[in-house]
Amino acid sequence: MDPRIREHAEIIANHSVDLEAGDNVVIDAHPVAEDLVVALHEVIGDRGANPVTTSQRTGKRSQRAYLRASDDEFETPDHELALIENTDVYIAIRASDNVTQSSDVDPETQAAHRQAHQPILEERLGTRWCLTQFPAPANAQLAEMSTEGYENFVWDAVNKDWDEQKAHQANMVDLMDGADEIRIKSGDTTDVTMSIAGNPTLNDHGKHNLPGGEVFTAPIPDSVEGEVLFDMPLYHQGREITDVYLEFEGGEVIEHSAAKNEETLTEVLNTDEGARRLGELGIGMNRDIDQFTYNMLFDEKMGDTVHMAVGRAYDDTIGEDNEGNDSAVHVDMIVDMSEGSVIEIDGEVVQRNGTFRFEDGFEA
Structure with a gap:
């Protein structure tokens, strides 16, 4: 087994989920990620915890068959809910x-x-x-990389000094915490403002998402104004969506379009009332993720990007006196900030053309 797989498993156990003796652990993984699942079982066994492996959310042929045979009438499966209710640690492996x-x-x-x-x-x-990634050949193909090249890319982004990354990102957290308004501007196609007053900014350094590499918060739901062109594509429900355009008024999407698979975007926005509002603003800061791979777990962490998610806001990003956005969806979309762009916090430029105020080369 590649020693980087064992290192990956150790980082998950020791850094991301703080695995303890007696923990009930669910590993949700496609069979193609078996090597990482095996490595995790070794760590879990050594720790005296209790593993169960499922493949409930991995997009396998079985799930496709089930959904195509269904009549669109679903109830919450009590047995699956009961499993998670008795779970201490949940590890999802994308592959x-x-x-x-x-x-x-x-x-x-x-x-x-x-x-x-x-x-x-x-x-x-x-x-x-x-939530983490195993470098499977199909994911390498989507990223237009060789399998070996993609393996190197994934493990360079995952197996790193997360304390050092945390310290780097803390500079941006300090700028955002306590701020009132953020403006994101890129070229002639994106100019959007939102309030984050009273909402905490979180430092994602490989705890819940591995790799980490962003700082993020939740906008005040009704504060978002302006327009955004998400000029990096995304895959959602097995479909590529490109050039997503959203126009916000009073926090709600009032106009939308996409160059490809616009109907999929429309279905997302029509999921429920909260799907037409933003639940997250994130700033990518992981410089080891240096190319686009059609994988949001990595792409949203790229330096020189920001991302916004329509739908659900994470509870930890909602201030004590604020209300968060609720939805059954959380769909991230990315804006390239490498050229002709600025991030302003309360009127002060804190990033220009992808370079942060606290990095070498920043031009005010």
């Missing part, structure tokens, strides 16, 4: 043998299925959880 496996499943069916599983999502978020 695939076909990244477009669910592309021929009706978006309305997928949306209904997600809504029925919302209570399970809520329960998972109450565990010590981690």
Whole structure:
């Protein structure tokens, strides 16, 4: 076994989920990630914890078959909920043998299925959880990389000094914490403002998402004004969506479009009332993620980017006296900030053309 896989497993256990003796652990993984699952079982056994492996959220052929055969009427599965209710640690491993496996499943069916599983999502978020990636060949192909090249890319981004990364990102947390308004401007296509007053800024250094590499918070739901062109594509429900354009008024999306698969974007926005509002603003800060790979777990962490998510706001990003946005979806989309762009906090430029105020080369 590649020693980097064992290192990956150790980082998950020791850094991301703080594995303890007696913990009930659920590992949710596609079979293609078996090597990492095996390495995790070794660590879990050494620690005296209790593993169960499932493949409930991995987009396998079985899930596609189930959804295509269903009648769009779903109820929350009590047995799956009961499993998570008795779980201390939840580890989700992204990997695939076909990244477009669910592309021929009706978006309305997928949306209904997600809504029925919302209570399970809520329960998972109450565990010590981690979402990570195994470098499977299908994911390498999507990234237009060789398998070996993609393995190097993934483990360079994952197996790193997370205390050092945390200290680097703390500079941005200090700028955002206590701020009132953020403005994101890029070229002639993106100019959006939002209030974050009273909401904490979190430092993602590989705890819940591995790799980490962003700082993020939640906008005040009704404060978002302006327009955004998300000029980096995303994969959602097995479909590529490109050039997403959103116009906000009073915090709500009032106009939207996409160059490709606009109907999928429309289905996302129609999921529920909260799907037309922003639940997250994130600033990418992981310089080891230096190329776009069609994988949001990595792409949203790239330096020189910001991302915004329509839908659910994470509870930890909501201030004590503030109200968060609620939704069954959380869909991240990315803006390239490397050229002709600025981030302003309360009127002060803190990033220009991808370079932060606290980095060498910043020009005020």
